[in-house]
Amino acid sequence: MLKILLPSILLLPSTWLISPKYLWTTTLSYSLLIASASLMWLAAPAETGWSFLNCLMASDPVSTPLLVLTCWLLPLMILASQNHLMLEPTNRQRTFISLLISLQIFLILAFSATELIMFYIMFEATLIPTLIIITRWGNQMERLNAGTYFLFYTLAGSLPLLIALLLLQNSTGTLSFFTIPYLPLTCSDPWAHKIWWTACLLAFLVKMPLYGAHLWLPKAHVEPPIAGSMVLAAVLLKLGGYGMMRILIILDPISKELSYPFIILALWGVIMTGSICLRQTDLKALIAYSSVSHMGLVAAAILIQTPWAFTGALILMIAHGLTSSALFCLANTNYERTHSRTMLLARGLQTLLPLTAVWWFIATLANLALPPLPNLMGELMIITSLFKWSMWTLILTGLGTLITAGYSLYMFLTTQHGPIPNHLISINPPHSREHLLLTLHLLPLLLLILKPELLWGWSA
Amino acid sequence: MADYREAPLATRPKTLDPNEYFNLSPDYRRAEEERAALRANLKRQYQLQLNNPHRTELIEDPALTRWVYARANPYPHFRPTKKTSLLGVMFGVVPLFRPLCLLFALCFTDKFNHGPTCLMFIRY
Numbered sequence: 001m002l003k004i005l006l007p008s009i010l011l012l013p014s015t016w017l018i019s020p021k022y023l024w025t026t027t028l029s030y031s032l033l034i035a036s037a038s039l040m041w042l043a044a045p046a047e048t049g050w051s052f053l054n055c056l057m058a059s060d061p062v063s064t065p066l067l068v069l070t071c072w073l074l075p076l077m078i079l080a081s082q083n084h085l086m087l088e089p090t091n092r093q094r095t096f097i098s099l100l101i102s103l104q105i106f107l108i109l110a111f112s113a114t115e116l117i118m119f120y121i122m123f124e125a126t127l128i129p130t131l132i133i134i135t136r137w138g139n140q141m142e143r144l145n146a147g148t149y150f151l152f153y154t155l156a157g158s159l160p161l162l163i164a165l166l167l168l169q170n171s172t173g174t175l176s177f178f179t180i181p182y183l184p185l186t187c188s189d190p191w192a193h194k195i196w197w198t199a200c201l202l203a204f205l206v207k208m209p210l211y212g213a214h215l216w217l218p219k220a221h222v223e224p225p226i227a228g229s230m231v232l233a234a235v236l237l238k239l240g241g242y243g244m245m246r247i248l249i250i251l252d253p254i255s256k257e258l259s260y261p262f263i264i265l266a267l268w269g270v271i272m273t274g275s276i277c278l279r280q281t282d283l284k285a286l287i288a289y290s291s292v293s294h295m296g297l298v299a300a301a302i303l304i305q306t307p308w309a310f311t312g313a314l315i316l317m318i319a320h321g322l323t324s325s326a327l328f329c330l331a332n333t334n335y336e337r338t339h340s341r342t343m344l345l346a347r348g349l350q351t352l353l354p355l356t357a358v359w360w361f362i363a364t365l366a367n368l369a370l371p372p373l374p375n376l377m378g379e380l381m382i383i384t385s386l387f388k389w390s391m392w393t394l395i396l397t398g399l400g401t402l403i404t405a406g407y408s409l410y411m412f413l414t415t416q417h418g419p420i421p422n423h424l425i426s427i428n429p430p431h432s433r434e435h436l437l438l439t440l441h442l443l444p445l446l447l448l449i450l451k452p453e454l455l456w457g458w459s460a
Numbered sequence: 461m462a463d464y465r466e467a468p469l470a471t472r473p474k475t476l477d478p479n480e481y482f483n484l485s486p487d488y489r490r491a492e493e494e495r496a497a498l499r500a501n502l503k504r505q506y507q508l509q510l511n512n513p514h515r516t517e518l519i520e521d522p523a524l525t526r527w528v529y530a531r532a533n534p535y536p537h538f539r540p541t542k543k544t545s546l547l548g549v550m551f552g553v554v555p556l557f558r559p560l561c562l563l564f565a566l567c568f569t570d571k572f573n574h575g576p577t578c579l580m581f582i583r584y
Contacts, residue, residue, distance in 0.1 A: 265556075268558060272551070341528075425518075
């Protein structure tokens with residue numbers, strides 16, 4: 001564990017000490033090195049136990065894919081931000097990269113935490129660099145609003161979690177993941193038990209996000225620069241899912257009935273946000289709402305707590321992380337050329353930029369869960385386990401899948417087909433950097449078709 | 461009438477001029493001319509920018525900017541009317557009661573299979 005954490009921490013002083021000529025190449029290659037070293041976590045024996053143990057950090061089959069995704073994402077973020085930061089003074093570039101690196105450190109600590117309080121502190125700590133990235137480097141004035149919504153929604157959801165965890169610590173004396181599944185957790189007052197249950201889950205439901213508390217997400221995904229959007233969509237939402245998976249172990253047995261309204265809300269959210277996507281004009285907002293839609297499925301799956309549902313949720317989280325991040329990178333290539341997020345202003349790109357159209361095509365197909373990509377595997381496992389739980393959910397999930405296909409195709413057809421815009425003088429061809437970025441996003445996704453056991457979590 | 465187009469180099473005869481044919485009032489004709497003048501002005505501005513050889517930036521459409529802003533920021537300008545309240549209730553409040561309906565549905569299908577377990581469930 002320290003093999004990865006110490007190099008990430010030491011990347012921080014490196015950013016400040018390297019000469020500006022080599023800043024981007026060095027940080028990029030260093031973080032790629034860390035990312036390839038993090039693949040060793042996947043080689044751990046796929047049993048249900050913990051591996052790479054020490055007292056404070058460990059990785060198990062659920063957290064390993066998420067850890068690898070986090071480490072993989074840092075070089076991608078650095079690669080993506082290179083263009084729009086080129087014009088800024090060096091110290092600001094260094095600050096931006098330091099924020100990305102500190103985010104990665106907090107995320108590694110969060111996913112490998114073995115104690116609930118450490119997880120909570122890291123969960124909160126990831127908010128700060130993201131907030132700074134959104135409000136300082138965003139492009140429109142709405143970024144201030146976005147930062148406020150993002151910070152206060154997540155904080156308001158997680159303060160009850162702090163109290164719940166402190167209560168738990170008081171009654172059981174420990175919050176370690178190793179011992180908590182075996183502790184007898186009884187609560188005398190049923191009403192207090194219900195409130196404690198809600199307090200535990202609220203933070204993660206807001207972060208996931210659940211449909212009713214999802215208002216922060218479109219704002220927070222649309223306003224930041226590309227690196228902020230990437231990390232938010234790919235990893236920070238999964239932090240909520242991971243937290244829910246961990247904490248549901250201790251929340252039995254009342255979860256069986258109490259989770260009903262949240263499951264229904266999540267499934268309804270899949271359909272509603274999918275329909276909103278069909279009417280969107282802002283490209284990044286469309287991708288943001290599609291994130292809410294996929295995460296709604298994940299939330300519903302995690303709440304029913306069957307082994308297949310957990311597996312499906314984990315696979316969908318990883319696959320969606322890579323796909324969503326790739327789509328945001330593609331939207332950013334559009335934005336850098338037309339300086340507008342409106343979809344109608346950047347049509348007919350297949351004629352103009354055919355190579356980028358290939359990436360658009362693959363990313364769109366991944367978004368609509370085409371077989372044999374892992375997106376489909378995750379969605380299929382979630383839909384089947386939901387069907388076993390209750391057959392009426394099939395209506396909601398089936399409709400949701402249909403609408404997902406609808407808006408993914410809508411996004412593809414609007415940006416790629418159609419008349420070429422008249423008001424642009426020239427559209428720069430794609431840089432090799434952008435091709436590399438999208439390859440690094442979509443290649444892991446395609447490779448995961450061949451070995452999906454890496455993502456199966458506890459069912460492996 | 462709408463399909464009639466004059467030959468390329470000919471002029472439209474006076475009796476087929478839309479204003480005469482439909483007997484439009486002079487006020488309407490004046491308004492129409494003003495609107496046409498506004499449209500022509502906008503087109504002229506756009507064409508000047510489009511064909512300017514020294515232009516390096518994008519042509520910005522202020523109407524599009526206002527429209528995008530309006531789509532992205534509805535909350536500060538929201539006003540509760542009958543239509544917006546109805547939509548809010550239909551899509552915001554009613555789905556919150558869906559868990560109850562699902563619970564009822566599950567219970568009704570359970571009643572014929574498992575009998576009393578369902579009622580214990582509701583009382584909890």
